[in-house]
Amino acid sequence: MKKLILTGAVLAMTAGVAMAQDVVRMGTEGAYPPYNFINDKGEVDGFERELGDKLCEMASLNCTWVTNDWDSIIPNLLSGNYDTILAGMSITEERKQTIDFTQNYFPPAASAYVAQNEDVDLQGVIAAQVGTIQADYIAQSGATLLEFATLDDTIAAVKNGEADAVFADKDALTPFISDGSGLVIAGEDVPLGDGIGIGLRKSDTALKDKFNAGITTLKENGELNALITKWFGADAKTF
Amino acid sequence: MFSNCADPSQLEGLSWLLCYLTSGKHMMFYTSFFVVIALMLIVAPVALLFGFGGALAARAHFAPLRWFGKGYTSMVRGVPDIIFFLFVPVAMDQALEYLRYKMVCPPSDAPVWSNNEFNVCAAAKLPLSSSPQIYHEVYGFFLAVIAFAIVFGAFAANVLYGAMNAVPRAQLETAEAYGMSTAQVRRRILIPQMWTYALPGLSNLWLILIKATPLLFLLGVPDIVYWARELGATKSQIYDYPHPDWRLWYFLALLVFYLGMTRISEIILGRLTARLAQGQATMAGEAMRKAQT
Structure with a gap:
């Protein structure tokens, strides 16, 4: 294995400098x-x-x-x-x-809240993916922001009750509400970004x-x- | 993999599961287990080598070498691992590319470091953008081995340094009385005897190394934890095999893997400890001698 890796590394360093x-x-x-x-x-x-x-x-x-x-x-x-x-x-x-x-x-696409029921408090605990425009928006909206590394984690947080709702791109959220998981869109859509x-x-x-x-x-x-x-x-x- | 897996939406029950577990993505998951095991098996001897060098340097009579040995161990031990894993590979990668930039790039006025960007000509890239993805992964793996070896080498150096000091002074004095030189004492008496003192500390390090492998993903090498999270996550209808959140099952599989690795390591380390205790001036060695007579 080690030999293989060494050969690989050497090859990687020398391989086709003149290639496309x-x-x-x-x-x-x-x-x-x-x-x-x-x-x-x-x-x-x-x-x-x-x-x-x-x-x-x-x-x-x-x-x-x-x-x-x-x-x-x-x-x-x-x-x-x-x-x-x-x-x-x-x-x-x-x-x-x-x-x-x-x-x-x-x-510029709409962002949306997704929660377990429609009348959830959107000023409560809201999950968003770290480093997204949605996370920035929540931080400024006055709600409590709960950040996660991936979109999947934010959905999981809503499902297990850790967060009241997740805020993300509506198009990315749609697959999660159509598969009979009991999640619904809550509140109004928010247009964000350019x-x-x-x-x-x-x-x-x-x-x-x-x-x-x-x-x-x-x-x-x-x-x-x-x-x-x-x-x-x-x-x-x-x- | 199997011909009947062509249309997963028509499958049910066991055949669905069989097709699911043999999908291309799962094959990558299984391969990543070998990557992780390979990483551990390669890092262990390299880190031990680093540690050996560090320990000998820390014991050296020549002051700058001693400072280097001590500085290495205390610096690495004092900095959080994750910072090291973010820093060492990036620094090494940029240093290597900068060297190649000096060698192969046509002279230009554009600065290499500017506005947070690191720019070298395409020919100086490591690996080249045009090389297949496998080279990029092997290169990432290689950087990971170095980063792991530097970090774990520092811990190993401290363990070995302590073990060398634990060898009874009387043993070394006897050797000196026989007329052996410092180097001979070190090679014939000190190093063979120190292992029994070093092993408990080294075995701890080995077990920590097993659990530290998910740091691989920081370097762009997908590891078992990454795949478990990716495969277990909720899969909507857009995927061939939609399913709810199955992360629990994937992480349970990882639990079994890690516990298995720990158990195997314990058995091997136990045998090694017994073997090394033989003939030693320690309680374990004494007990062995008594049992034999």
């Missing part, structure tokens, strides 16, 4: 269906996978997908472990200070231009709307 340089490593979380998730074959799947592959094909880039914890997804982009973030990441002023975004590929874009390093302007051009084309020929409808249902907001 335009390999783009696409970073995602892999735990946010239907935006991105790991399917039963163990591959990255979802709306962003399909969109990303299409964009890469249009720009003739060779793309590979990697998953990374949500917590460290921006730091690892900055240190060059991968080149893009397609992880349902909303474009916000705060994030724009550290990374760049392409134009949005998903319209939509979802591809996160890039600020120095990566060439890549940003390529993806921006691709997204513009897909918006114009309606393929992006078709993709959104395919993954998020006919009720989803389109461009």
Whole structure:
């Protein structure tokens, strides 16, 4: 095993310096269906996978997908472990200070509360995923914020009564209420953010231009709307 | 894996479960057990080596070497593990890439570190962006081994340092009286005798190492705890095998694995302790001698 790893490491260091340089490593979380998730074959799947592959094909880039914890997804982009973030990441002023975004590929979507019954106190204990715009919103709304590392954990917290409700992207929450789990939408929808874009390093302007051009084309020929409808249902907001 | 698994929505009961447990994702889960075991088996000797070096350095007569040995152990022991795991691999990765940047990148004015970003030309990336994912994982694994070895080496150094001091002074004096040099005393008397004192501390470290392996995920290597959480989480209709929150079952499986590992380690360490006690000037060694006569 050790020998194998050493050989692997040496190979990794020497392998094809002159090989195609335009390999783009696409970073995602892999735990946010239907935006991105790991399917039963163990591959990255979802709306962003399909969109990303299409964009890469249009720009003739060779793309590979990697998953990374949500917590460290921006730091690892900055240190060059991968080149893009397609992880349902909303474009916000705060994030724009550290990374760049392409134009949005998903319209500003509604966020919603999900609870065990409809008349729950939305100023009570609200669960949200750490580092999301929803978590920021709850922190400012006066409710008690309970943060979790993944969306699954926030749902589990509502189910076992630890939190009164969970606040997240409505589209990400929808699969959890349709499967007969007894969870319902509570309160009004809240529009947050400027939509979802591809996160890039600020120095990566060439890549940003390529993806921006691709997204513009897909918006114009309606393929992006078709993709959104395919993954998020006919009720989803389109461009 | 099986041909009848093509359409999981048509399956029921046992055949559903069989297909579910052999899905590609589960295969990755099973593989991660071997990754974790491999990590432990590789880290243990490397950390022991680091510890040995640290302990010998801390005992050295040459003052700077002694300071280095003592500094290494107290620094690592004083800093929380998780900070080390976040710092060492990132620092090492950037240092290696910076070296390659110096060697292979065409000269440019762009600074390597700017605005929180770390930018080197594509040819200096480690591993290259174009190399397959397996290289990235092997590289992450390699960084993990170094980080684990540095941390556990420091603890091992302290254990070995204590064990070397525990060897009865009379033993060493006798050796000196026979005319052995310092190096000979160390090699022939001190090191063979110290193991019996070091083993309880080292066995503790080994068991802590078994439980510390989930830190692997911090370095981008999916480990068993990551997969258990991912596989057990509620799966909506979007997946081939929808199911409610099954994390409890997955974590129970991990519990069995960890307890099994602990039990196997205890048996092996018990045998090793008995073997090392033989002929030693300790209570266990004395008891063995009496039992034989």
